[in-house]
Amino acid sequence: MEQQWILHLKNISYNYPDGTLALDNLHVKIPKGQRIVFLGPNGSGKSTTFLHMNGVLKPQKGEVYYEGQKLSHKESKDLWRKVGIIFQDADTQLFSTSVYQEISFGPKNLGLSNEEVKKKVVEAMEATDVSKLQHKPVHFLSGGEKKRVSIADILAMDTEIILLDEPTISLDPKHATELMEILEELHKKGKTLIISTHDVNFAYSWGDYFYIMKEGKVLLEGSYQEVFKQQTLLKEANLEVPWILEIYYDLLEKGKIKAPYPPRNKQELLKYL
Known part of the structure; x- marks a missing residue:
């Protein structure tokens, strides 16, 4: 195909x-x-x-x-x-008085009716868990909250690509994990990320x-x-080999692990061990 x-x-x-x-x-x-x-x-x-x-x-x-x-x-x-874009610095993207106004800006510019705009905003807030923040000024939000509102901005526009x-x-580990959970849900819905x-x-x-x-x-x-597996080219691009692969190759060389393919995460590595 x-x-x-x-x-x-x-x-x-x-x-x-x-x-x-x-x-x-x-x-x-x-x-x-x-x-x-x-x-x-x-x-x-x-x-x-x-x-x-x-x-x-x-x-x-x-x-x-x-x-x-x-x-x-x-x-x-x-x-x-x-194609929606979420910038590295959320302050570059957020500018409205309140969270609700911020998220509604994109759908309004798409020419949607008031009813459609409200529906899109409510769905986006629920998906990113910011409903309780909807009346809060954006400049009072924490870094993690700003990131979630930035994502809600794009979700409300329902773009094909994010x-x-x-x-x-x-982002601290907690907020990074929450972000990954949101992205996984978007992937399941067929979005290109x-x-x-x-x-x-x-x-x-x-x-x-x-x-x-x-x-x-x-x-x-x-x-x-x-x-x-192209470690030389990764180094040429000033990138390190992922730590999980370094451990995998070391264990493989020492004959301490048998695996059909390299592990992608810590859980897969532990299964092999």
Whole structure:
């Protein structure tokens, strides 16, 4: 069966006004309904890639396709209706007086009726467990609460694709776990989830397909089996091997473990032991 590509960035190049080359002939295809990870150090082009996926930036060279349809520059402006983005710093995204007003902003701009807007907002608040905060000013929220409201913003718009830029950064373990539970529910509903991060341990345990970036290019791509065995290329991208793989390879070499495939998480590793 032929793979369904929901989003395709073809040979994209982009220079910032100061002359910095952010993307250099970038070519990526996003499979529908999967969990995609863009891994790379700061400055590798991950965030700039996201802004092209969302239509905030227009490619200076190259083309953008959505569900197989090539988008004109004018059409790419409307990608925000299909591709929601959750920024690394929630304060960049949140600006309304109250949580309810914040979450209702997107659906209102989609031209939905008041009744539809209310329905979308209530569903988004329930999904992210922020209903009790709906009348609270956004600037009084904690970091974890702001992150959940940022996600509710996008859920209320019901976009097909959700981009998350460094989603776990600055979150404590409790809030990071809550975030992952929300993402898992979205994945079950068929949403296409795309994350950028330099946290290889989180990425390895979560992603279905990986793009390793360096200096505005894709250095390596593939499934976790294909990508994380390329240790030399990971080091070239200034990325470490996930700790769980280091333990696995060490035990394998010493003959202390037999496993049909590398473990993805601590639970799988413990099963092998």
